[in-house]
Amino acid sequence: MALAALLAGCTSGGEGSERTSRPDAQSRGPAGPVPQGLERFYRQSLSWGDCADFATTERATLAFNGPDIECGRLTVPLDYDEPDGTEITLGVVRRRAGNQDERIGSLIMNPGGPGVAGMPAAASLSQKIAGTALGERFDFVGFDPRGIGASEPQIRCLTDSERDAERADDDETDNSPDGIAGQEADARAFARKCQQRTEHGEAMLANLGTRMVARDMDVLRSVLGDEKLTYLGYSYGTRLGSVYAETYPGNVRAMVLDGAIAPSKNQEEQLIAQAAGFQRAFEQFVDWCVQREDCALGADPSTATQRFQELVRPLIEQPVPAGDGRELSYDDATTATAQALYSRDLWTALNSGLDELTQGQGTSLMRLADYYNERGPDGNYSTTQDAHTAIRCVDAPAVTDRQEILRAERRYEEVAPFLDDGKPDGAALGPCAYWPVPHTLEPHLPDARGLPPVLVVSTTNDPATPYQAGVRLADALGGGLLTFDGTRHTAFLQGNECVNGAATDYLVNLELPPEGKRCT
Numbered sequence: 142m143a144l145a146a147l148l149a150g151c152t153s154g155g156e157g158s159e160r161t162s163r164p165d166a167q168s169r170g171p172a173g174p175v176p177q178g179l180e181r182f183y184r185q186s187l188s189w190g191d192c193a194d195f196a197t198t199e200r201a202t203l204a205f206n207g208p209d210i211e212c213g214r215l216t217v218p219l220d221y222d223e224p225d226g227t228e229i230t231l232g233v234v235r236r237r238a239g240n241q242d243e244r245i246g247s248l249i250m251n252p253g254g255p256g257v258a259g260m261p262a263a264a265s266l267s268q269k270i271a272g273t274a275l276g277e278r279f280d281f282v283g284f285d286p287r288g289i290g291a292s293e294p295q296i297r298c299l300t301d302s303e304r305d306a307e308r309a310d311d312d313e314t315d316n317s318p319d320g321i322a323g324q325e326a327d328a329r330a331f332a333r334k335c336q337q338r339t340e341h342g343e344a345m346l347a348n349l350g351t352r353m354v355a356r357d358m359d360v361l362r363s364v365l366g367d368e369k370l371t372y373l374g375y376s377y378g379t380r381l382g383s384v385y386a387e388t389y390p391g392n393v394r395a396m397v398l399d400g401a402i403a404p405s406k407n408q409e410e411q412l413i414a415q416a417a418g419f420q421r422a423f424e425q426f427v428d429w430c431v432q433r434e435d436c437a438l439g440a441d442p443s444t445a446t447q448r449f450q451e452l453v454r455p456l457i458e459q460p461v462p463a464g465d466g467r468e469l470s471y472d473d474a475t476t477a478t479a480q481a482l483y484s485r486d487l488w489t490a491l492n493s494g495l496d497e498l499t500q501g502q503g504t505s506l507m508r509l510a511d512y513y514n515e516r517g518p519d520g521n522y523s524t525t526q527d528a529h530t531a532i533r534c535v536d537a538p539a540v541t542d543r544q545e546i547l548r549a550e551r552r553y554e555e556v557a558p559f560l561d562d563g564k565p566d567g568a569a570l571g572p573c574a575y576w577p578v579p580h581t582l583e584p585h586l587p588d589a590r591g592l593p594p595v596l597v598v599s600t601t602n603d604p605a606t607p608y609q610a611g612v613r614l615a616d617a618l619g620g621g622l623l624t625f626d627g628t629r630h631t632a633f634l635q636g637n638e639c640v641n642g643a644a645t646d647y648l649v650n651l652e653l654p655p656e657g658k659r660c661t
Contacts, residue, residue, distance in 0.1 A: 182224070183360055187365075205264055207268045211237075214233065215357070227341060231357060234264050239272065247362075250262070250372070255286075258523065259285055295340075298527035301520055305520070314562050369394035379398040379402055379614065387589045396620075397596050397648060399598040401606055409545065409549040412553065413552050431445065456473075463503035473507055534576040535578060593651075597618070598632055600624075601625065625661075
């Protein structure tokens, strides 16, 4: 689960230039270092124009309707070790700096995931910063990483009907021998479908990981005319930023990394740490809820977890109606809860959904689960969940030790009792154990000697990315740490003026906040 987006360059048109549907070809690069053999990619021109053809979801269509939004395509090699081989394209979006005379460059942004499209996130966020120092001094740029969103080809694994069926089937709670066999058959089938249904198949899956996306970012930096990268990464975007910093430390101007994923933990350790974070957020939600007369979990915080389990566990055997002929499963109910715990803004919706569940209805919770899974009103899904799994499988070694999986499941339930399904634990292997290509990254602390000071933002009660992960990342990169005391996932440009001011000052003036700086 995760979030974020960013861009740079000089424009030929002044402030207030009209946006047209005819592509506006611009060549600002190459700027900065150009690796040998990749000159034609670094020297390409981008053609900017209308974004209608780049919208792959309803969210993207709405985001691209904002003023002054332009889109284009960047061409990169599928395999950087074979630059004369197959080429792929990335979708890129920008909103030009409001003050072109004092423009610093591009601010390139990634919203997280992995698997989340960056173009809609950047287009939406660019409207929020219009007229601010960031909006005036930077072109704000987002891109859909390779295989995602408007980038071509897309990672494709499950059809819309297969995704609906997967969500409706709570087979992961069945850890009998037959249940384990069924889960592993599904995992094998998922890996096979990803290979068969994705254009370029195995080659695309092999070159999908974060290392390749970091190289794409360097091409984008140069083509946009920036000698050095200015970057904003949220959640998984912090990993992308740290991999870029390791690969190109001399090409970095500034980085804000918000909501850090612990770089040295394996996937099981990360999931356990995330579960503990969601438990803390759930307890914060309970403290808020029990003050209300309509709290669906009652008035006693000591019994709230039990009450939550009493509401959602029966869904394993008996899902409830959720509108349009659909039924709310246990998986959907817990996904909806996790989605709401990302931000206090969704707590009222979560309480309403749980109250609705007491009446045998699941429409509101299904709406939250659909939002997380990016299912549109027409029943169509984005490819985010497919890409999320594919990238995770190539970014880290698969866990194949069943005893390790079993220990992790037990630990998960210990640190997040509200997510304990009450069923016996199992040790089914996941899709990554059957992935057709090897992984390309190992858990490690980044080593980016020569990197200029970067800024890490970490939230004390972040449900998805633990606070200490940000502390460790700042230390590993030799950067500054900005602490936000709150309960939400990520903080920069999310409404807190203290965080916004400190991080903006850093991006514009390259001045880190004072050591120990905290915002509330």
